[in-house]
Amino acid sequence: MTGLLLAEFTTTEKWVVNSFWGVIAAVMVYAALRVVTTKNVVHAALWLVVVLAGVAVQFLFLGAEFVAVTQILVYIGAVIVLFLFGVMLTRASMGDDETVADEKRAMASVVGILLFAVMALALVDSFDDTEITADEPQSVATVSDSIFSQYIVPFEAVSVLLLAALIGAIVVARQD
Amino acid sequence: MIAAITDPWWAQTTLRVVGGLAAVLLVAGTLVYLHLFKLVSFMQSRLGPMEAGPFGSLQLLAEVGKFIQKEDIFPRKADRFVFAAAPFVVLMSTFLLVVVVPGGPDAWFVDSEIGIYLGMAVSSVSVIGILMAGWGSASKYSLLGGLRATGQLIAYELPLILAVLGVVIQAETMNMQGIVLAQAEGEIFGWGVIGNPYILTQGVAFLIFMVAMQAELTQTPFDMPIAESELVTGYMTEYSGMRFLLFFIGEFATAGVFSAIAAVLFLGGWYIPGIDPADNIMNVLGPIVLITKIVVLTFVVFWVRFTFPRFREDQLQKLAWKVLIPIALANIVVTGVLKVAF
Numbered sequence: 001m002t003g004l005l006l007a008e009f010t011t012t013e014k015w016v017v018n019s020f021w022g023v024i025a026a027v028m029v030y031a032a033l034r035v036v037t038t039k040n041v042v043h044a045a046l047w048l049v050v051v052l053a054g055v056a057v058q059f060l061f062l063g064a065e066f067v068a069v070t071q072i073l074v075y076i077g078a079v080i081v082l083f084l085f086g087v088m089l090t091r092a093s094m095g096d097d098e099t100v101a102d103e104k105r106a107m108a109s110v111v112g113i114l115l116f117a118v119m120a121l122a123l124v125d126s127f128d129d130t131e132i133t134a135d136e137p138q139s140v141a142t143v144s145d146s147i148f149s150q151y152i153v154p155f156e157a158v159s160v161l162l163l164a165a166l167i168g169a170i171v172v173a174r175q176d
Numbered sequence: 177m178i179a180a181i182t183d184p185w186w187a188q189t190t191l192r193v194v195g196g197l198a199a200v201l202l203v204a205g206t207l208v209y210l211h212l213f214k215l216v217s218f219m220q221s222r223l224g225p226m227e228a229g230p231f232g233s234l235q236l237l238a239e240v241g242k243f244i245q246k247e248d249i250f251p252r253k254a255d256r257f258v259f260a261a262a263p264f265v266v267l268m269s270t271f272l273l274v275v276v277v278p279g280g281p282d283a284w285f286v287d288s289e290i291g292i293y294l295g296m297a298v299s300s301v302s303v304i305g306i307l308m309a310g311w312g313s314a315s316k317y318s319l320l321g322g323l324r325a326t327g328q329l330i331a332y333e334l335p336l337i338l339a340v341l342g343v344v345i346q347a348e349t350m351n352m353q354g355i356v357l358a359q360a361e362g363e364i365f366g367w368g369v370i371g372n373p374y375i376l377t378q379g380v381a382f383l384i385f386m387v388a389m390q391a392e393l394t395q396t397p398f399d400m401p402i403a404e405s406e407l408v409t410g411y412m413t414e415y416s417g418m419r420f421l422l423f424f425i426g427e428f429a430t431a432g433v434f435s436a437i438a439a440v441l442f443l444g445g446w447y448i449p450g451i452d453p454a455d456n457i458m459n460v461l462g463p464i465v466l467i468t469k470i471v472v473l474t475f476v477v478f479w480v481r482f483t484f485p486r487f488r489e490d491q492l493q494k495l496a497w498k499v500l501i502p503i504a505l506a507n508i509v510v511t512g513v514l515k516v517a518f
Contacts, residue, residue, distance in 0.1 A: 042258070046304075065289070066290055066293075069290055069294050072301065076300070077301060077303065081307065081330065085326050085327070088307065089323065139289060
């Protein structure tokens with residue numbers, strides 16, 4: 001899907017891809033700020049959809065088609081839907097909700113900055129100045145090969161973690 | 177629909193947008209006329225629309241004209257932006273879904289390596305639009321309808337995707353074109369005259385797919401989200417005029433697109449036995465074959481819709497989680513074992 005676009009632009013007109021990247025990044029930053037500043041919980045979840053869709057597009061620009069589609073399926077199609085479902089089942093007031101807490105802002109920003117620092121450090125540490133040229137999309141076979149060989153242990157660990165969470169949820173939810 | 181590789185990207189994009197609009201709107205219009213107007217009338221011993229055009233075939237234009245003229249009403253307490261945007265989110269998901277369906281060897285919108293996975297991902301986005309409509313209307317009927325729809329769509333997405341996995345394992349590819357070719361080149365115990373449509377080997381998956389599709393489309397017997405005797409029309413209650421029309425188009429267009437995907441996965445898509453799949457003539461015949469299969473499959477959908485009574489909410493959830501998902505998982509295991517064994 002992105003193969004054509006990437007092949008056309010990354011070889012000749014790199015600035016096109018780069019400027020699209022910048023525009024989408026700006027939209028994502030604005031949407032992310034709205035997620036934490038809006039007083040309406042449903043609006044916050046909907047702004048989060050914009051951020052996550054932006055992440056999917058950025059993955060496409062890097063040629064990671066499979067990861068981009070997984071991002072849409074898992075985050076937009078499942079996680080956000082569950083957020084909205086939960087919010088609407090419990091308290092989905094229209095308009096601004098003044099009980100949305102302000103006092104946790106300081107703590108949340110500390111956590112956010114720490115998380116950003118760790119991830120930025122990890123990214124800079126592993127990629128440094130390498131230029132990522134994606135003139136064709138990464139094939140699914142490559143992704144699956146690396147998951148089931150190089151990253152088999154983390155993959156299995158995540159599987160066990162998810163299974164434990166699943167069983168835990170059933171245990172918590174059951175009445176008897 | 178036919179995009180030559182040599183065209184510049186903007187020309188290809190324009191062709192794809194026009195082709196996508198045609199593929200969604202023409203199919204949706206055909207289905208409304210054939211099934212909703214005429215088939216149902218036949219089943220209920222009446223004639224259906226007869227006045228506008230020959231056999232009432234222009235009734236559709238009259239209906240669209242009527243909806244466009246109507247006032248665009250917003251409930252006073254509604255969240256205006258969310259309310260206004262919701263039908264577009266639902267329709268966008270349908271338009272993104274149609275791009276994965278191939279109509280011939282060169283007649284495709286997107287020939288992605290992960291075609292069917294992409295389709296399943298974008299089809300799940302429509303849930304967001306339904307939740308936006310339910311909440312944004314500021315009406316308890318809408319909210320209940322939206323919540324019911326979400327619970328149902330989440331529950332039936334799983335058997336849908338698991339049923340597709342059986343086909344993907346057998347075809348050894350997620351590319352829609354690859355799945356068609358695998359069926360065209362397949363053999364039934366060494367007899368390869370008609371290829372091997374996967375409805376023969378994946379019959380269980382086909383049944384699960386059709387049932388889950390019926391539920392994903394919220395057609396009776398799975399239409400609790402818009403149960404008219406309980407919720408007026410569920411999440412669509414507060415919509416009128418153009419925005420209601422968008423939901424309506426979305427409903428029928430999605431029925432067509434999901435049937436197209438079922439046709440590609442299980443009925444062999446666009447190939448005709450006896451004609452070389454790479455032959456250029458297939459770019460013309462392929463879409464016709466595909467549309468015929470779409471009409472046949474949607475006929476089944478609407479036949480069921482107008483025949484069966486509505487399920488209860490708990491029966492619906494039980495059917496998905498306790499019947500369809502276990503059978504679909506068993507189907508995957510059996511397919512995988514047989515794939516390795518042969």
